Amino acid sequence: EEQEEDVLRELRLFLRNLTERLMLDRRFKAFTKPVDIEEVPDYLIVIQKPMDLSTLLSNIDEHKYVTVNEFMSDAYLIWQNALEYNPDRDPEDRHIRHRACALKDTMRTIIRHELDKDFQRVCEEIRESR
Numbered sequence: 374e375e376q377e378e379d380v381l382r383e384l385r386l387f388l389r390n391l392t393e394r395l396m397l398d399r400r401f402k403a404f405t406k407p408v409d410i411e412e413v414p415d416y417l418i419v420i421q422k423p424m425d426l427s428t429l430l431s432n433i434d435e436h437k438y439v440t441v442n443e444f445m446s447d448a449y450l451i452w453q454n455a456l457e458y459n460p461d462r463d464p465e466d467r468h469i470r471h472r473a474c475a476l477k478d479t480m481r482t483i484i485r486h487e488l489d490k491d492f493q494r495v496c497e498e499i500r501e502s503r
């Protein structure tokens with residue numbers, strides 16, 4: 374009902390604000406747009422489910438996420454994909470893995486500090502009711 378749409382609207386505002394803050398962080402520049410398949414032709418052979426911060430934003434606007442956990446499942450793909458595609462000991466791989474870990478930890482910490490637990494539970498109850 375209307376109150377549920379008010380809750381989901383507030384969830385979208387929180388997730389947009391979180392995602393936009395991450396996009397502004399220079400450490401996370403490699404994660405702001407999809408990996409360029411022209412530049413990296415084998416990327417889609419190695420990575421089944423590409424994800425990036427601009428795609429998360431589009432998903433939010435398309436009302437894809439009813440709970441924070443659904444958003445985090447997609448957001449985790451950014452971190453998992455970076456570890457999977459860049460596994461080697463060379464400095465470039467180590468840099469992007471380090472930044473992917475920082476992205477994941479930053480996201481988890483912002484959510485833990487800034488999203489009310491009762492609010493998350495209401496979102497989960499809406500998901501279970503649909």
Ligand SMILES: COC(=O)N1C[C@@H]2C[C@@H]3O[C@]2(Cc2nccnc23)C1
Pocket residue numbers: 403404408409412413454455458459469
């Ligand atoms: C999230 O970003 C990534 O996983 N990657 C992996 C690719 C390998 C390396 O860095 C990336 C883009 C790129 N383009 C040209 C030449 N080499 C590269 C970004």
